[in-house]
Amino acid sequence: MLDTVKSAAGQKAEKVQKEQKENVSLYQPTQAGRIFPEIPTFENVQAERLHRQKRLVAACRAFALEKLDYGFAGHLTIRDPEHPELYWTNPMCVHFGQVKLSNLILADHKGHVVEGDYAINRAGFVLHAAVHEAHPDILAMCHAHTLYGTAFAALGKPLAPISQDAAAFFEDHVVITDEAGQVAVEEDAGLAVCDWFTGVKAAIHQNHGLFTSSRHSIESAAFWFMALERCCQQQLAVEATGQTPKQVSPERARYSREHVGSEYIGWLHFQPIYDHLVKTQPDMFA
Numbered sequence: 001m002l003d004t005v006k007s008a009a010g011q012k013a014e015k016v017q018k019e020q021k022e023n024v025s026l027y028q029p030t031q032a033g034r035i036f037p038e039i040p041t042f043e044n045v046q047a048e049r050l051h052r053q054k055r056l057v058a059a060c061r062a063f064a065l066e067k068l069d070y071g072f073a074g075h076l077t078i079r080d081p082e083h084p085e086l087y088w089t090n091p092m093c094v095h096f097g098q099v100k101l102s103n104l105i106l107a108d109h110k111g112h113v114v115e116g117d118y119a120i121n122r123a124g125f126v127l128h129a130a131v132h133e134a135h136p137d138i139l140a141m142c143h144a145h146t147l148y149g150t151a152f153a154a155l156g157k158p159l160a161p162i163s164q165d166a167a168a169f170f171e172d173h174v175v176i177t178d179e180a181g182q183v184a185v186e187e188d189a190g191l192a193v194c195d196w197f198t199g200v201k202a203a204i205h206q207n208h209g210l211f212t213s214s215r216h217s218i219e220s221a222a223f224w225f226m227a228l229e230r231c232c233q234q235q236l237a238v239e240a241t242g243q244t245p246k247q248v249s250p251e252r253a254r255y256s257r258e259h260v261g262s263e264y265i266g267w268l269h270f271q272p273i274y275d276h277l278v279k280t281q282p283d284m285f286a
Contacts, residue, residue, distance in 0.1 A: 059222035064097035074144035075124030091118030149210035152232035168261030170253035173202035220266030
């Protein structure tokens with residue numbers, strides 16, 4: 001009887017622990033049966049690869065919608081689930097709005113394209129490959145030459161916690177001064193900046209622009225890039241008034257970051273974007 005009670009108690013404890021692990025955010029519904037995005041699981045590596053590829057394409061299309069394009073500049077990457085030393089990325093000289101499943105390329109850390117027809121962006125290879133190689137935990141990265149992010153990067157300072165949105169980046173981004181303003185086409189340039197990405201989800205590269213990285217998904221990296229661009233726009237707009245903005249206190253900023261600045265929340269934010277793109281841009285997966 002005692003063994004039965006202990007067994008039941010153990011099963012209950014295991015269930016609670018499982019539920020606690022699954023309940024990673026206060027935004028997850030506690031009411032059973034509600035429609036809500038679920039983090040996917042995969043039966044095999046092929047299914048996971050296709051999932052990552054589709055989300056990479058969607059991230060590129062989302063960048064196009066947000067007008068984050070600038071000629072051929074900008075590169076998004078996601079590791080291959082079977083071969084983590086390789087990463088999928090958008091093709092060189094293809095507009096974000098024209099990226100599709102069939103024109104993605106797979107490259108190694110030496111910049112060699114091992115699958116796909118298009119060339120690789122040299123600057124993208126130098127920076128992203130260095131970060132991916134130095135940080136095996138980083139799955140995805142995003143970078144683009146954006147209007148507000150590039151302008152804010154010229155200030156060489158971190159984002160201030162002037163809103164709940166900006167608080168998501170509080171103590172979770174860095175300002176990189178190495179190689180500031182110099183076009184990254186030599187491999188040494190990537191090595192000079194890769195160490196800065198330890199333990200943060202975003203970086204402001206002085207005189208260059210914004211970067212985001214994710215240890216969770218390309219969706220998270222993409223959303224936090226778009227969010228960081230918006231926060232830069234907001235801070236520039238506030239500072240243009242000549243008034244000193246009121247800042248969120250460090251304690252409240254950390255609390256907000258914990259609840260609305262996680263990798264999971266970035267992934268969750270991207271879900272309605274993905275659903276909208278699937279419905280409105282069916283050519284993505286051609």
